[in-house]
Amino acid sequence: xEAFPQDAKEKIVEHQxxxxxxxxxxxxxxxxxxxxxxQLKRIFKExxxxx
Numbered sequence: 001x002e003a004f005p006q007d008a009k010e011k012i013v014e015h016q017x018x019x020x021x022x023x024x025x026x027x028x029x030x031x032x033x034x035x036x037x038x039q040l041k042r043i044f045k046e047x048x049x050x051x
Contacts, residue, residue, distance in 0.1 A: 003035040016047035
């Protein structure tokens with residue numbers, strides 16, 4: 001995954017929440033750099049995604 005525009009963050013958070021509601025237990029993402037990794041950590045925190 002590469003860094004994405006800031007306006008995409010809300011849609012990604014909603015997507016993560018839906019996946020968790022639908023039963024997703026684990027996720028795996030390959031981050032292409034430090035910025036993408038920071039963005040993912042922020043999204044997982046906002047989406048309350050623990051695994």
